[in-house]
Amino acid sequence: MREELITSGRMNVAIDPQLHIWAWEIPFYLFLGGLAAGILFFAALYTLIGKEKEFPSAIEKTPLIVPFLLIIGLGALFLDLNHKLYFWRLYTSINLQSPMSWGAWVLMVVTPVSIIWAALHVKKTFVNWKWPFAWLDVLEVFFSRYKRILAWIMIIYSLILGIYTGILFSAFNARPLWNTSILGPLFLTSGLSTGAAINILMARTQHERHSFSRIDLMLIGIELFLIVHIFMGFLASTQVQIDAAKLFLGGPYTAPFWILVVFFGMVLPGILEFLELKNFKIPIFIPAVLVIVGGLLFRFIWTFAGQSSRWLY
Amino acid sequence: MRYAMAVDTRKCVGCSDCVVACQTENNVPIGYCRDWVVEVVDGTYPQLELEIRSERCNHCDNSPCVRCCPTGASHIEEGGFVIVTHEKCIGCGACIASCPYDARYPHPDGYVDKCTFCLHRVKKGQLPACVATCPTKCMYFGDLDDPSSPVSKVLKTRKFKTLIPEAGTKPELYFLI
Numbered sequence: 330m331r332e333e334l335i336t337s338g339r340m341n342v343a344i345d346p347q348l349h350i351w352a353w354e355i356p357f358y359l360f361l362g363g364l365a366a367g368i369l370f371f372a373a374l375y376t377l378i379g380k381e382k383e384f385p386s387a388i389e390k391t392p393l394i395v396p397f398l399l400i401i402g403l404g405a406l407f408l409d410l411n412h413k414l415y416f417w418r419l420y421t422s423i424n425l426q427s428p429m430s431w432g433a434w435v436l437m438v439v440t441p442v443s444i445i446w447a448a449l450h451v452k453k454t455f456v457n458w459k460w461p462f463a464w465l466d467v468l469e470v471f472f473s474r475y476k477r478i479l480a481w482i483m484i485i486y487s488l489i490l491g492i493y494t495g496i497l498f499s500a501f502n503a504r505p506l507w508n509t510s511i512l513g514p515l516f517l518t519s520g521l522s523t524g525a526a527i528n529i530l531m532a533r534t535q536h537e538r539h540s541f542s543r544i545d546l547m548l549i550g551i552e553l554f555l556i557v558h559i560f561m562g563f564l565a566s567t568q569v570q571i572d573a574a575k576l577f578l579g580g581p582y583t584a585p586f587w588i589l590v591v592f593f594g595m596v597l598p599g600i601l602e603f604l605e606l607k608n609f610k611i612p613i614f615i616p617a618v619l620v621i622v623g624g625l626l627f628r629f630i631w632t633f634a635g636q637s638s639r640w641l642y
Numbered sequence: 643m644r645y646a647m648a649v650d651t652r653k654c655v656g657c658s659d660c661v662v663a664c665q666t667e668n669n670v671p672i673g674y675c676r677d678w679v680v681e682v683v684d685g686t687y688p689q690l691e692l693e694i695r696s697e698r699c700n701h702c703d704n705s706p707c708v709r710c711c712p713t714g715a716s717h718i719e720e721g722g723f724v725i726v727t728h729e730k731c732i733g734c735g736a737c738i739a740s741c742p743y744d745a746r747y748p749h750p751d752g753y754v755d756k757c758t759f760c761l762h763r764v765k766k767g768q769l770p771a772c773v774a775t776c777p778t779k780c781m782y783f784g785d786l787d788d789p790s791s792p793v794s795k796v797l798k799t800r801k802f803k804t805l806i807p808e809a810g811t812k813p814e815l816y817f818l819i
Contacts, residue, residue: 330684330685330686331682331683331684332682332683332684333680333681333682334680334681334682335678335679335680336656336658336679336680336681337656337658337661337675337678337679338678339675339678340673341673341674341675341744341747342673342674342747342748343735343738343747343748344738344744344746344747345744348738348739348744350735350738350739350748351735351739409734409735410732410733410734411732411733411734411735411748411752411753411754412731412732412733412751412752412753413732413733413752414752415729415730415731415732415733415752416732418713418715418729418730418731418732419712419713419732421713422713422714424711424712424713424714426709426710427709427710427711427712427736428710429710429712429734429736430712430713432712433712497736500706500709500710500740501706501710501736501739501740502706502740502742502809502810503706503739503740503741503742503809504739504740567808636739639742639744640742640806640809641742641743641744641805641806642680642744
């Protein structure tokens with residue numbers, strides 16, 4: 330029997346009684362970033378393979394919300410900072426070993442690119458749109474010549490945006506639950522899945538809706554595979570990771586994760602999407618909304634559970 | 643030049659003078675501490691074994707906190723001291739999450755704070771406050787690259803351990819057992 334006590338009485342903010350440095354702002358941003366990455370990825374992909382006629386919503390309509398998602402996400406990140414007046418320090422250096430530094434610079438590229446993309450396509454949805462200043466018309470003409478280059482930038486940077494948050498978490502060896510290289514791909518797949526789901530909601534044609542339904546079904550399958558493997562990996566790893574896995578296999582996060590995130594966020598929408606594709610009468614917004622909410626809950630649960638996984642005491 | 647600290651767990655009585663001395667020397671805000679005392683009891687009465695450790699930031703050689711800092715505020719000074727530059731710190735908390743020893747905390751002024759091995763005292767040729775204050779003289783501090791420093795001498799003659807070496811951080815705080 331071993332008893333370990335901090336007898337000098339430590340009760341430091343954010344680390345005692347257990348790590349709680351990150352609250353709702355971080356998982357909220359993770360969700361918005363993943364969703365934005367998914368939307369931009371599909372918009373860029375279908376532009377580059379020449380399917381503008383088949384996927385008009387994915388390319389022209391859904392990306393209109395991305396600048397707002399990113400600005401709200403950046404706002405949440407800003408709120409999380411404890412030394413807010415110095416936030417600009419993120420942009421006076423780049424630290425290649427810090428995924429957070431990569432993310433800051435990636436967002437510097439993705440946010441303006443998403444604004445330009447939205448601006449180039451806004452008139453397709455809002456037909457009577459008029460720019461308030463003449464120079465905006467000039468810019469629109471200028472950027473519309475470089476749409477393909479923008480699409481290439483978008484496809485690469487959206488994938489980085491979707492994966493880097495998972496890599497960021499996985500680089501913390503102090504938090505055994507996060508310290509797995511599967512987390513990056515898992516976050517990316519989840520982000521792409523929520524992007525596909527919102528494209529289902531915003532598509533105007535049955536063809537587009539069904540295409541994204543099929544894509545989402547495949548992404549859900551990949552997500553479930555990665556989740557099984559993340560836990561297999563933990564259970565075959567060192568004691569701290571076995572303990573971390575136990576949080577979800579009998580521990581306090583078992584019910585929220587497997588019921589809310591896996592069943593209601595992945596399995597059930599997958600079944601509903603499959604049945605809908607087989608022409609059963611299921612309103613397709615149901616699985617789409619379930620996937621999106623499931624993605625949000627997944628980020629929240631993983632952020633909080635990770636902070637309770639540890640090496641010591 | 644590689645500074646390190648050694649704490650003799652057989653002489654430490656858990657008085658917490660090191661905790662108070664550090665708080666006084668470094669103006670640590672009330673309610674926070676940069677170092678703390680851990681008592682580990684093994685066995686069942688009457689077969690008990692007690693180990694008392696005074697812990698703090700380990701100023702690791704392979705520090706995850708320096709690696710994950712997005713602005714470079716967390717950096718290594720000459721001698722191996724892991725220090726935070728207050729004006730570069732954005733208070734993102736990544737370093738706090740990355741420390742397996744829970745050595746860091748967010749200072750109320752916004753930046754992230756922790757034990758500095760009293761670099762400001764070491765630069766003047768003094769010992770860190772905790773080492774200087776210890777009533778049982780169980781703490782040793784010095785340059786590992788100097789064979790005549792107190793910490794080099796004691797690590798040559800005594801058995802020692804570090805905390806969770808398997809975490810890969812290469813800590814420079816040694817516990818003599």
